[in-house]
Amino acid sequence: MNGEAAARVPVQRDALRAPTARAGWRIGAGAAALLAFGVGAVAPQYVASDFILKLADGGLLLGILALAIAFLMSQTGLVTIGAASVYGGVGYFFAIGMTEWDLSPLAAIAVSMVVVILYAAALGALIIRTTPLAFMMLTLAAGEMISHAVLLEGLRDYTSGADGLVVSFQGTLFGLESGDFTNAARFWAIVWTAAWVAGLAAWGVRRSRFGAVLRATRQNEERMRFSGFDTYAPRLAAFVFVNVIAGACGLLHVLNSGFVSPESLGLGVSTNALVAALIGGTATSAGPLVGGLIFAFAQDEFGARGFTQLLTGIAIVLFIVVFPGGVVGALDAFVRGMFRKRQQESD
Amino acid sequence: MIPLLIANSLALASLLVMMSSGLALIYGLRDVINFGHGALYMLGAYIGYSIANVAGFWVALVVSPALLALVGAALEYLALRPLQRRSHIEVALVTLGLGIILGQALIFIYGGEARTVEAPPSLAGSVTVFRLTYPVYRLFLIGVGLGSCGLLALWLNFTTSGLHIRAVSQDPSVARMMGINSDRLSFLVTSLSAAFAGVAGVLAGPYLSVDPGMDVTMIVSCLIIVVIGGAGSIAGAIVAALLYGFVQVAGSVFLPDLAALAPYALLMVVLLVAPRGIGRGRAPA
Numbered sequence: 105m106n107g108e109a110a111a112r113v114p115v116q117r118d119a120l121r122a123p124t125a126r127a128g129w130r131i132g133a134g135a136a137a138l139l140a141f142g143v144g145a146v147a148p149q150y151v152a153s154d155f156i157l158k159l160a161d162g163g164l165l166l167g168i169l170a171l172a173i174a175f176l177m178s179q180t181g182l183v184t185i186g187a188a189s190v191y192g193g194v195g196y197f198f199a200i201g202m203t204e205w206d207l208s209p210l211a212a213i214a215v216s217m218v219v220v221i222l223y224a225a226a227l228g229a230l231i232i233r234t235t236p237l238a239f240m241m242l243t244l245a246a247g248e249m250i251s252h253a254v255l256l257e258g259l260r261d262y263t264s265g266a267d268g269l270v271v272s273f274q275g276t277l278f279g280l281e282s283g284d285f286t287n288a289a290r291f292w293a294i295v296w297t298a299a300w301v302a303g304l305a306a307w308g309v310r311r312s313r314f315g316a317v318l319r320a321t322r323q324n325e326e327r328m329r330f331s332g333f334d335t336y337a338p339r340l341a342a343f344v345f346v347n348v349i350a351g352a353c354g355l356l357h358v359l360n361s362g363f364v365s366p367e368s369l370g371l372g373v374s375t376n377a378l379v380a381a382l383i384g385g386t387a388t389s390a391g392p393l394v395g396g397l398i399f400a401f402a403q404d405e406f407g408a409r410g411f412t413q414l415l416t417g418i419a420i421v422l423f424i425v426v427f428p429g430g431v432v433g434a435l436d437a438f439v440r441g442m443f444r445k446r447q448q449e450s451d
Numbered sequence: 452m453i454p455l456l457i458a459n460s461l462a463l464a465s466l467l468v469m470m471s472s473g474l475a476l477i478y479g480l481r482d483v484i485n486f487g488h489g490a491l492y493m494l495g496a497y498i499g500y501s502i503a504n505v506a507g508f509w510v511a512l513v514v515s516p517a518l519l520a521l522v523g524a525a526l527e528y529l530a531l532r533p534l535q536r537r538s539h540i541e542v543a544l545v546t547l548g549l550g551i552i553l554g555q556a557l558i559f560i561y562g563g564e565a566r567t568v569e570a571p572p573s574l575a576g577s578v579t580v581f582r583l584t585y586p587v588y589r590l591f592l593i594g595v596g597l598g599s600c601g602l603l604a605l606w607l608n609f610t611t612s613g614l615h616i617r618a619v620s621q622d623p624s625v626a627r628m629m630g631i632n633s634d635r636l637s638f639l640v641t642s643l644s645a646a647f648a649g650v651a652g653v654l655a656g657p658y659l660s661v662d663p664g665m666d667v668t669m670i671v672s673c674l675i676i677v678v679i680g681g682a683g684s685i686a687g688a689i690v691a692a693l694l695y696g697f698v699q700v701a702g703s704v705f706l707p708d709l710a711a712l713a714p715y716a717l718l719m720v721v722l723l724v725a726p727r728g729i730g731r732g733r734a735p736a
Contacts (some may be wrong), residue, residue, distance in 0.1 A: 183540055230719075234726045236540060237484060241678045242722060244671075245715040252711045382544070395462030414555040424541050425534070 117272025145296045149289045157288040161360060161402050163294045167384070167396020168302050168353040169377040172346040175306045179315060180292040180339050181322040182232075183240045187375045192369035193250055194220055194351040195358035199269040200262055209273040217351055223348035228340045237423035244371070251369040268365030271358050285359035295405050298356055299393050302349050309345065318342055376403075379416050382423045385430020394432050454583045454698060462589040462658065462694030465596020468689055469651040470669060471676040472603060473644030475688040479620030480637045483542045484677065487550030489670025490557075491645050495519050495652025496661045497557050500566050503656065516649035523645025527638050554666045563663050568656030592654055599647065600689055607685065616640060620683055626635040672699075675714050679721045680730045687730015691721075703730050 128228050148157060169191055176182050194216045216225030231242040254263045263269065272282050284290045309315050321328045321335045358364050367373070376399065383396025399419075406415045427434050470492060477485050495515050502511035530549065534542045568590040569575075577584050607613035618626040619633045626631055659665070676695050680687030695714060702713035721729060 181540070183544075230723060234722060238678050238722060238726065240699075241674055241718065245675070245718045248671075249712055249715045249719075252715075257708060378544075411555075413551055417548045417551030417555060421545055421552070424537075424545050424548070426540070428537075443548075 108197055109169075109217075124372035130157040139297075141300055148292055149259045154288050159404055160397060161288055161291050161295055163397035163400025164292075164299050164393065165357050165360070165396070166380050166399060167376055167393035168295075168329075168356075169350055169373070170298055170380035170384065170392035170396050171299075171302055171306055171389060172349040172353070173377055174313065174381035174384075175309075175349075175389075176342060176346045177381065178386045179310065179322065180342055182343075183378070184243040184346070185240060185371070185378065186243035186250075187346075187377055188225070188369055188371070188373035189247035189250040190220055190350045191349050191354035191357065191373060192364060192366075193217055193223075194354040195271065195364035195368060196263060196269065198355060198358055199271040199364055200273075202273060203269075204262065205431070207276045209275065212273075213277075213355060216350065217357065220351035221344060224344045225340065228343035228347075231335065232339050232343055236332050247371065247374060251366055251371075253287060254366050254369060266366055268363060268367075271362055271364055273411050277359075282362075283357075285356075287364050291360050295356060295360070298352070302352070303389040303393055306349070310389065314338060314341075348371055375416065377385040381430075383419055383430055385427075385436075386434050388436065391430050391432035395430060398431065454581065455585070457697075457705060458583065458585055458589065458593070460693070460696040460700040461593045461597075462696075464693045465593050466651050466655055466658070466669075467653075467676055467692040467696060468485050468596050468600050469674060470686050471599065471648045471673045471680070471688040471692050473647040474673055474677050475639075475680065475683060475685045476616070477531075478677065479683040479685070480623075480633060480640050481535065481625075482539045483531060483546065484674065485526075485644075485645050486543055486547035486670060486674075487526070487553065488546075488644070488648055488673060489668075490553040491522065491648040492521060492548035492652045492655070492669050493554055493557055493666035494522065495649035496665060497561055497566075497652075498649070498657055499653030500568055503568050503653075505726045508568070508653075508657075512650070512653050515653045516646040519649030519652075520642040520646040523642040527641040528646065531637065532634065542568075542724065547718055550666065550670070552686065554663070556639065558663045565660045565662035566656075567660055570657040574657075592658055595650070595654060599650065603685070607646055608697060610641065611634065665709035672714065675718050679718055679728055681725075681728025684728065684730025687728055690729060 110187075148160065152160070173184060173187055176184055197216035197219050198212050201207045201215050202209065204210075205215075207215060227246055231239055234242065235386055253259065255264075255265055280294070285294065317328070317333060317338050321333070321339065324425075325335050354368070357368065377396075379390040380395040380399040382395070383398050384393065385391035400417075402415060403412055406412060423430060429437060470488060474485055475490050477483065477488075498518055499511040499515040501512050506514075526546075526549070530545060531542065534545060574588045574591050577586050578590070579585075580590075607617060615626070615631045616636055618629070618631060619636060623633060655661070655665070672695065676691045677688055679695070680689070680691035695717065698713050699710070699719050702710035706713070
């Protein structure tokens with residue numbers, strides 16, 4: 105709460121300045137973002153090794169999933185630990201759609217995203233009204249049910265049980281071939297673009313009236329209802345929104361790895377994404393994406409020695425207790441502090 | 452068939468009851484679900500295993516809970532109390548992180564393979580009750596589980612400190628206004644809950660096994676139970692644990708393929724009918 109109040113101060117200062125100065129500032133920020141996007145999409149292919157790129161691809165995928173979790177956490181106060189069930193489940197539908205139902209890649213994507221939307225709407229309609237704790241447990245329960253369901257004997261012909269499915273497509277998808285997704289360097293440009301699209305979408309929603317309604321409902325649902333706001337539909341829409349992000353991320357993951365297995369549905373993926381969100385900071389859209397990258401590289405460093413889980417535990421405690429805003433939150437506070445000090449000196 | 456089923460589900464439920472009533476107690480006082488409770492149970496089991504190898508099962512059953520009570524006190528002083536002004540979901544995540552660290556440390560010390568603990572000679576073998584032949588150890592387990600529940604209920608309902616705990620669980624701010632020191636109660640309750648986890652851990656040794664995955668299995672079951680029971684409601688947790696034990700055991704007998712799904716299905720069904728769980732937990736703040 106205190107952090108939010110402090111963060112509001114510079115915004116008010118901005119508002120007091122002349123409108124032209126604000127417009128100039130916006131154009132500058134937009135140009136800088138465009139430049140960062142362009143350089144980030146192209147440069148790593150020439151600088152980084154294939155191994156680093158592969159890690160970064162995985163990290164950014166995890167970051168997009170973390171973005172979905174962080175958005176729901178910061179806007180509605182609800183924590184989901186079943187995000188992996190959508191992330192992995194969508195891959196199964198994509199694979200089965202192409203091999204069993206003879207769909208084109210694009211149609212298979214459309215079908216699997218429709219399934220995600222229907223699933224999220226149905227599940228959300230049932231569980232969004234419960235308490236935050238029960239919500240967390242129910243997303244866990246739904247996720248575990250799905251990951252057990254994939255292993256059922258009756259579905260073995262479709263899902264191949266614990267072996268998983270190989271996913272590859274013929275022809276082109278959005279003008280890209282199958283190899284573009286599996287090649288670490290070329291996939292980087294794709295996942296980088298996806299991360300920007302998802303990040304900007306989440307950022308836009310946060311700043312909209314819809315985001316304000318969500319945050320107000322999180323703070324005091326009763327008062328919002330009393331003031332004549334619907335507190336149910338917006339939260340349901342937010343739940344569907346984050347599941348669409350998680351589903352799109354899962355599709356990218358499957359296209360990249362060419363493989364979908366029960367592990368991608370598991371609790372491990374969900375907790376990794378949650379940790380990535382905490383590392384980066386849940387309050388911004390960039391935070392979880394950065395967190396995903398940090399997590400992937402840290403996991404590579406410690407995972408080889410079998411300390412991945414220990415790292416997860418330590419990261420959770422450290423980032424909640426010491427750096428509650430995550431890496432991006434801490435940087436943001438630091439930069440704002442510098443900015444304010446300079447302004448005070450010039451005043 | 453049916454009596455055996457009931458006896459088996461009671462045996463499983465006894466462990467679950469000891470764990471989930473502890474979780475519900477902490478939740479009542481601190482509004483925090485202790486995700487590290489499974490790791491405390493695992494710690495209790497491994498300490499119990501080590502002591503049982505040296506000094507025997509009965510010593511382990513006394514010493515391990517005593518040590519766990521100290522760990523609980525440390526948890527209260529080092530984590531729950533300093534963080535009590537933070538958002539409750541964040542503190543719950545901190546306990547999750549601490550639990551993972553503790554679990555990994557135990558795996559590091561004891562290695563990854565499963566260990567077995569022998570039941571003491573006086574509890575080995577089987578007895579025949581009402582034409583049902585049943586292992587003595589499981590009867591002992593049921594006795595300890597339900598007995599500790601009974602003691603807990605007596606304490607909560609007939610002593611002053613029990614009255615205060617119920618008061619804080621129902622309405623923390625009013626209870627504090629009436630002069631109840633909830634910090635001191637929380638210290639008592641957290642240590643007691645950890646000691647219960649220690650008892651459950653030692654008892655689980657001869658009944659299940661002592662292995663690296665035991666903390667996750669247990670905490671997932673307990674979380675489901677606490678949510679079904681209505682968070683913060685101890686009576687609800689006890690009823691839910693019995694229900695859960697029965698569904699789990701009956702599921703593995705009648706529908707072995709789907710048994711893994713049974714607890715989740717139970718959770719879904721209960722919460723769709725009664726979104727706040729079956730017990731009378733606290734109204735959300």
